[in-house]
Amino acid sequence: MGGRNPVTWLGSPAFPKAAHEALANTQLRRNLRKATTTIRAKRAEVVSEMADWERLRRAGEAIKDDVLANLDTYLVRLEEAVTARGGVVHWARDAEEANQIVLDLIRAEGTDEVVKVKSMATAEIGLNEALQASGVNAIETDLAELIVQLGEDRPSHILVPAIHRNRAEIREIFSRRMTEKPASDEPKDLAEAARKYLRRKFLSAKVAISGANFAVADTGSIVVVESEGNGRMCLTLPETLITVMGIEKLVPTWQDLEVFLQLLPRSSTAERMNPYTSVWMGVTPGDGPQKFHLVLLDNGRTATLADKVGRQALRCIRCSACLNVCPVYERTGGHSYGSVYPGPIGAILAPQLVGDMHDKQAASLPYASSLCGACFEVCPVRINIPEVLTHLRAEAVEAKGKRTPEALAMAAAAWVFADPKRYEATQKAGSLSRFLARDGWIKRIPGPGAKWTDSRNAPAVPKESFRTWWRRNRVERS
Amino acid sequence: MSSAREEILSRIRAVDRPAGAPVVRDYERERSASDVLALLDERVADYKAIVHRVSEAEVPDRIAECLARRSAKTVVVPADAPDSWRVSGVEWKSDDPPLALSELDSVDGVVTGCAVAIAETGTIVLDSGAAQGRRIITLVPDYHLCVVRADQVVVSVPEALARLEATRPLTFISGPSATSDIELDRVEGVHGPRTLEVLIVG
Numbered sequence: 001m002g003g004r005n006p007v008t009w010l011g012s013p014a015f016p017k018a019a020h021e022a023l024a025n026t027q028l029r030r031n032l033r034k035a036t037t038t039i040r041a042k043r044a045e046v047v048s049e050m051a052d053w054e055r056l057r058r059a060g061e062a063i064k065d066d067v068l069a070n071l072d073t074y075l076v077r078l079e080e081a082v083t084a085r086g087g088v089v090h091w092a093r094d095a096e097e098a099n100q101i102v103l104d105l106i107r108a109e110g111t112d113e114v115v116k117v118k119s120m121a122t123a124e125i126g127l128n129e130a131l132q133a134s135g136v137n138a139i140e141t142d143l144a145e146l147i148v149q150l151g152e153d154r155p156s157h158i159l160v161p162a163i164h165r166n167r168a169e170i171r172e173i174f175s176r177r178m179t180e181k182p183a184s185d186e187p188k189d190l191a192e193a194a195r196k197y198l199r200r201k202f203l204s205a206k207v208a209i210s211g212a213n214f215a216v217a218d219t220g221s222i223v224v225v226e227s228e229g230n231g232r233m234c235l236t237l238p239e240t241l242i243t244v245m246g247i248e249k250l251v252p253t254w255q256d257l258e259v260f261l262q263l264l265p266r267s268s269t270a271e272r273m274n275p276y277t278s279v280w281m282g283v284t285p286g287d288g289p290q291k292f293h294l295v296l297l298d299n300g301r302t303a304t305l306a307d308k309v310g311r312q313a314l315r316c317i318r319c320s321a322c323l324n325v326c327p328v329y330e331r332t333g334g335h336s337y338g339s340v341y342p343g344p345i346g347a348i349l350a351p352q353l354v355g356d357m358h359d360k361q362a363a364s365l366p367y368a369s370s371l372c373g374a375c376f377e378v379c380p381v382r383i384n385i386p387e388v389l390t391h392l393r394a395e396a397v398e399a400k401g402k403r404t405p406e407a408l409a410m411a412a413a414a415w416v417f418a419d420p421k422r423y424e425a426t427q428k429a430g431s432l433s434r435f436l437a438r439d440g441w442i443k444r445i446p447g448p449g450a451k452w453t454d455s456r457n458a459p460a461v462p463k464e465s466f467r468t469w470w471r472r473n474r475v476e477r478s
Numbered sequence: 479m480s481s482a483r484e485e486i487l488s489r490i491r492a493v494d495r496p497a498g499a500p501v502v503r504d505y506e507r508e509r510s511a512s513d514v515l516a517l518l519d520e521r522v523a524d525y526k527a528i529v530h531r532v533s534e535a536e537v538p539d540r541i542a543e544c545l546a547r548r549s550a551k552t553v554v555v556p557a558d559a560p561d562s563w564r565v566s567g568v569e570w571k572s573d574d575p576p577l578a579l580s581e582l583d584s585v586d587g588v589v590t591g592c593a594v595a596i597a598e599t600g601t602i603v604l605d606s607g608a609a610q611g612r613r614i615i616t617l618v619p620d621y622h623l624c625v626v627r628a629d630q631v632v633v634s635v636p637e638a639l640a641r642l643e644a645t646r647p648l649t650f651i652s653g654p655s656a657t658s659d660i661e662l663d664r665v666e667g668v669h670g671p672r673t674l675e676v677l678i679v680g
Contacts, residue, residue: 031661034661035661035662036662038661038662038663039658039662051506052504052505052506055502055504055505055506056505058502059501059502059503059504059505062498062499062500062501062502063501065498065499066497066498066501068495068498069495069496069497069498070495070497071490071495072487072490072491075486075487075490076487090482091481091482091483091486092482093482093485093486097482141669142659143657143659143660143668144659147659160658160659160662162659162660163662166661167660167661170660187657187660187661187663187665188665188667190660191657191660191665191667191668192667194668195667195668195669198669199669202669203579203580203583216644219644219645221644227655227656227657227658227668228655228656228657228659228668228669228670229617229655229668229669229670229671230668230669232613232617232649232669232670233617233669233670236613236614236617237579237614237617247486254639254644255636255639255640256501257639258507258635258636258639258640259505261635261639261650262635265599269658271652272521272524272598272599272600272652273596273599273600273601273635273650273652274652275525275651275652275653275654275655275656275670276649276650276651276652276655276670277648277649277650278613278647278648278649278650279644279647279648279649279650280647280648281644281645281647284606284646284647286576286612287606287612287613287614287647288612288613288614288647296486298482298486298489302486302489302490302493303489305490305493305495306492306493
C-alpha cells in the first residue's frame, strides 16, 4: 500500500499559476458569478428563517468535536451495529487499499458495470479511474457528475461538480455522447435527457456504489442526502450496495441527526430540505439491497486528526457554502485548486490529506485566500478556516527551509525590528524607493519584489516617516 | 501484518484528543405553528408538489379525481393500504406478492400513506410501515400520490426524528425529484417520481 494520495490531481500547477490562467477565462467567470450569486441569496434567505441557526451551528460543532475526540470508540460501535444488521465492514488505510476492496467486491458479484451516487470520498480516492483500469465501468448518476464524466472533465465544486459549465455547453456534451439528444438547452430538457440515458442503467445494475453524508454510531444507520432520486435508485434497486465513507462522517446518536438534517440542506442547496434523504441500517430483508458493504476510509484523516489546529477541518459536512461565498473561488473556479476539494475547505483539507508540505502544489493551497473570513461565517459546523489557513501557511514556510528569499527577508525584518535605531535607518532608506513611484504608486519593484507588484500596485513610501514627522512637529510646537 | 482496522484505530489512539465542549441542545427542539396543516400545505406546495386539504370522508373521491386527472389506469398500492383507497375505474396492483421491477416501471403511479410529515420543511417521511410498502414502489413509478393524516404532522425536524424508528429504512421526501445542477437553477423532475401529489387529511 501507500503511493501518491490522489486527492490532488497529478501534474496540477501550483495555485498562483493555475489561478492566473483561469482568470483569463471570461466564460468561466461569467458562469461562476451567475451560479454563486444565485445560491448566496437563496442560502441567506432560508437561513434567516431559523431563529436558532447560531445555536444549531454551535451544536453541530460540539457534536463533531465529540466525534473526533472519541473517534475510535464510535467507529467500533458503528462497526458492531452495521455487522449486527447484516452489513460487512471493511477498513482502508489509503486510497489504493480502498479501491482494491471495492474492486474485489464488484468482481465477486460477477459484473463489470456499476452505478454510482455522487460521493466525495470515492472522488478523493480516484475510484472511477482505478475501476476503469481494471475493466469495470462506473457510471456516475448525479446530473452534474454525469456532465463531468461525459465531458471527460474534472469536478470544480463539491456539490455541483459541473458548476463551471453553462446550459449551452452541457447541451453540447450531451448531444455528443447520448444517442437520444436533448431537445434544447433548457435545464428541464437536459434533465430529461439524463433521465432517459440513465433509466435503463438503473433498472439493470447489479451493484451500486455510494458515499455517506452521515453514519450513526449507535444504530449503524447510514444517511445519504440527494435531490434527483438517482441516489434512491442506487440505494434501492441493485442487489449489492457498497458505501465508502471517510472515518470522520460519524455522528454518535440518532438524535444528533436532528441538528445536521437542519444545517446541511440550508447550507448546501439553500433549501429547507433537499428532495430526498435515505436512511438505512445494514440489510432489510425483502426491501432494497440484500448485500451491504461499508468501507471505512482513512486516507490522511488520522494524520489530520493529529494536528491540533488543522483537525477542525474534519468537522466538514461537505455542504460547499464556503465555496459559494468565497471571492477567490468565484474568480478562479474550482479547477485552479487542483483537487476534488476546491474552495476554502479544499485549501485546508487537501494539503492536510496529502500530508506533505514539500509538495509544492499542495503547499500553495493555503495561500488561495484573502483571509476575508466569509467562509467561517457561513460554515454550518463553525470551522475557523482562516485560522487553519494561516496555521498551514506557517507549516508551508517551515517546510521550505531557512534559505528562501521569503525566509531571508523575514529574518532581516526580525533583525531590523529588534532595534529602534536600525528600524529608523531602514525607514529612511525605504523612502528612497520613491524614485520607483509614478503618481504616488509603485507599479513595478525590481528583483524578487516583482512577485508582489505583478498583480498589484504598491503605494509609494512617504518622504518622511511618522516618527520623523512627530519629532519635527513636537519641536516646532514647543 | 497488522490489519487496516487495527492500524487505523491505533493511529487514532496515538493522538492526544482532549474532550470537546459538551453538546448543548439549546436550539429549538419543538416549535409551534398557529396552523400546522396550513404550514405543511404551503411548504409542500413551495416545492411545486400539488397539495389538497381534504376531510377523512372525502379521501376516496379525491383519490379518484387525482388519478382521473392524470388518466392513470394502472396504479400500485401497498398490500395493507385501506380498501377505501382502491376506488373503481382503476386497475389496482397490490405489492403482494412483490411486483417485478418491469411491472413497476410500466404502471401509471402509486398511492401510499406516510409515517410522519414535517410542516416547517414540507417533508413527508416514509418508513415502510402501514400503507407505505417497500421503498421501490414509491421510487420507480413516475407519479406518487401520498395521503397524510393530521396526527402524523409535526412542525420541526427534531420532532419528526423523535417519532421515527431508526431500525426501519426511511425516505424523506420534499417535493418531486429535482436538480439544481445546471447553473444552480432548480428544475423539478429527474429520476424519482416527477409528480408528487399530497392529500392532507383533517
